[in-house]
Amino acid sequence: MDRWVVVAPERSRRPSDFRMERQPRKQGRCPLCPGNEADTPPEVLAYGKRDRVPDTSGWHVRVVPNKFPAVRNLPRETGRQGLYEWMSGLGRHEIVVETPAHVPDLDGQNPEQVAEVLRCWMERSRQLARDPRWRYVQVFKNVGRPAGASLEHTHSQIIAIPFVPAELGRELAGMHVYRRSTSRCVLCDMVAQELADGRRLVHDGGGFVAFAPFASRFPGEVWIAPREHAPDFTALQAAGQRELAATLLAVLRGLAAAFNAPPYNLVVHTAPHGEAGGEHFHWHFEISPRLSITAGFELGTGYYINPLPPETAAAWLRDGKTVGGNVSND
């Protein structure tokens, strides 16, 4: 957790200083809408009516292979080219269609639907983790074109890859360092401090806590973590899924209200399955609105300049949640 961020609040004052349109791409026929199931590769998982025929309508969550995958079901090949190593880009890349409704995000859905999306992330992650080729299953969600979404219909993505990502390895190593010196989990301690302090608290959802992290990299960044230590996101049971859905929905509605439906990325951080020491990881979501642009300084130094203090962001997100609707933009 060795992260330093420059908080430069003089650069902005009001929610309307942070505005980025989602810029939906104008589409003809949406390949994710019900009735257009033939436009995607055959589904690998779906929740829907009991005697539904695969790849027809009647689903409420549906998982399909990405038609334009970043990684593929290839043989494992490695090689060298002088100094450099290469490996075939093997993996799985899937799309979770989060609702039949052609809407840009989950914030207008009911809690039961959001819980079904979470259940689907977990079930499909567990299925992929059974394949011995994959060392990590990354679940994430891009909303809006400035956040990388190329389809408007609300969806998330699951990528299975044959190694533990460098970023997650660093995070796990940081948790281990803290544990060795304190015998405690750093994220357990962070959650306890944020609940006691309150200034950066966005939502107390009982079993789950949403807060703006002290060293927020992005304006409006929010983390959601289970209050009690838990390494594996995919082990969450039905009651926990419902509670997490309510917490996530509170955060998404807060973001939509405070920042006028911003583009954002949601990234699930969970213990790599089968990794030694993974039980010391504390899973969490990191939600990063894309309201500022990461530029030369961040690229060069690895540090972020954030014009919005997390205490202010948390206050706006709590207010947004209470008030509802969009903020005025004067």
Add this chain to the structure above:
Amino acid sequence: MDRWVVVAPERSRRPSDFRMERQPRKQGRCPLCPGNEADTPPEVLAYGKRDRVPDTSGWHVRVVPNKFPAVRNLPRETGRQGLYEWMSGLGRHEIVVETPAHVPDLDGQNPEQVAEVLRCWMERSRQLARDPRWRYVQVFKNVGRPAGASLEHTHSQIIAIPFVPAELGRELAGMHVYRRSTSRCVLCDMVAQELADGRRLVHDGGGFVAFAPFASRFPGEVWIAPREHAPDFTALQAAGQRELAATLLAVLRGLAAAFNAPPYNLVVHTAPHGEAGGEHFHWHFEISPRLSITAGFELGTGYYINPLPPETAAAWLRDGKTVGGNVSND
């Protein structure tokens, strides 16, 4: 140099697949244009006519403090808030106005003007490095709004900070690991391989070599490095500055031609002044066009998905340079 990138070329085929407008912000009076010197804080360095009065016209390169700095000339204060540490955001943040002409980039300037910009980066970096508070001076350049530029008039930025950035520390550590196992410099070896191989070579500028790195994170990414080992960018002499200017200009014109004047970031990587082991660093520029969007996968894993193989990018950049002008956009 432990970087893995997913190269996914199936996702795109032609230069026109990579297009991002620079989206200049419509401005009234430009604070960086000659005649408007009073719109900026007083200059800290300028090259111009011999008996010119400071903060008047007659300059050809001018450095001013950033009116909205990310870091400031503050007392050093540190503290704790429970688990977290904080430090006052101290540093210097300056703007280099690269030419009196109100143009969006350096690619239309003559080599002498570009050499003067490089001389200015070096001179101002050396001046800032004399202040014992600063451990690193970061020079970078953002071109176009999608790359973070908020002013249209071509400019670069210099930030002095009181620590060695994490990213640079990792890079230096990587170079040390390679040196311990081979007794050689990894970037010396990379430059030699790229010159011998040729497929990723963008421009051979004699003392400087421009190439698309094997593990390019971004479509069209280009590195420029001195052919001979050199840790400190700011030690370059006049003849070297002229040769580097010609190489940089060749790359910028290649980018403008191949990718239709893309937004980009240029980041100078140089040895931290006064840092033990810094002599093993090999300085270089990293130029990253912003033609794709870094999204949830990159945020979560620290890996990049790049749809454009560096060999293809290098071929386009070489062709663009030869052909000149913009590519057609059919």
